Amino acid sequence: MPKNKIGECTICGQTSELTREHVIPKSFYGEVLPVKTKMITVGSCIACNQGASEDERKVRDLLGLEVMQYEHELTGYFDKKIKGNTNLGKSKVGKAFETQNRLKELGLVPSEELVLIENEVIQKVFKKMVRGLYFYFWHERLRNNCKIKTEKMKPVYEWYQLLEKIKSFPDHIIVVHGDNDEIFGCAGLRGPHPYQSQTRWFFSFYRKIIYITATEPEIYLPGPITDKIWL
Numbered sequence: 001m002p003k004n005k006i007g008e009c010t011i012c013g014q015t016s017e018l019t020r021e022h023v024i025p026k027s028f029y030g031e032v033l034p035v036k037t038k039m040i041t042v043g044s045c046i047a048c049n050q051g052a053s054e055d056e057r058k059v060r061d062l063l064g065l066e067v068m069q070y071e072h073e074l075t076g077y078f079d080k081k082i083k084g085n086t087n088l089g090k091s092k093v094g095k096a097f098e099t100q101n102r103l104k105e106l107g108l109v110p111s112e113e114l115v116l117i118e119n120e121v122i123q124k125v126f127k128k129m130v131r132g133l134y135f136y137f138w139h140e141r142l143r144n145n146c147k148i149k150t151e152k153m154k155p156v157y158e159w160y161q162l163l164e165k166i167k168s169f170p171d172h173i174i175v176v177h178g179d180n181d182e183i184f185g186c187a188g189l190r191g192p193h194p195y196q197s198q199t200r201w202f203f204s205f206y207r208k209i210i211y212i213t214a215t216e217p218e219i220y221l222p223g224p225i226t227d228k229i230w231l
């Protein structure tokens, strides 16, 4: 990674030597990466960058396993990636999936949802994405005293349906995507709050999996993310 100037880290706010961090993890895009100019990067300190890729790959495995249930065109790609990561002992989700498959083969009831396994990692990776996107679009850091929470949405909406819904909100709409809309989409809505840190972010992966991240100033008690106003 090329060395950059000294500055404020977008993620943690420390003044430090900065590296370029991909806001949307490269590993999320599948086989074909968007052209470089379409990939959003922000300045991040070495500490924040360290271990990030490993966490991102864990989340990628989780998304991949879900997408594979739909016989998506990226099924083969994910299968290969997840197996590789599992063999390296770096994917709890992949390991659980293997175990689940073995249980199925034995005719036993499969274990509970895999999603819970990496919840801490999911929260971490999404927090970083939201901090990066916030900075990229509004040229200021999301305040440190901000609560950031991510939840998976029930598969009620397809991405394009959700996007239509989002478009009906007049302000602060952002869409980020790869070369192909089918791979990745995201939208953020910033609330009118004076601290400018109340936002909703919609992340859609591979047209099937939707996560919602909300940020709230700490002094406000965050309400449920999936409230009726938004959905």
Ligand SMILES: [Zn+2]
Pocket (backbone or CB within 6 Å): 009, 010, 011, 012, 013, 014, 044, 045, 046, 047, 048, 049
């Ligand atoms: Zn940092």
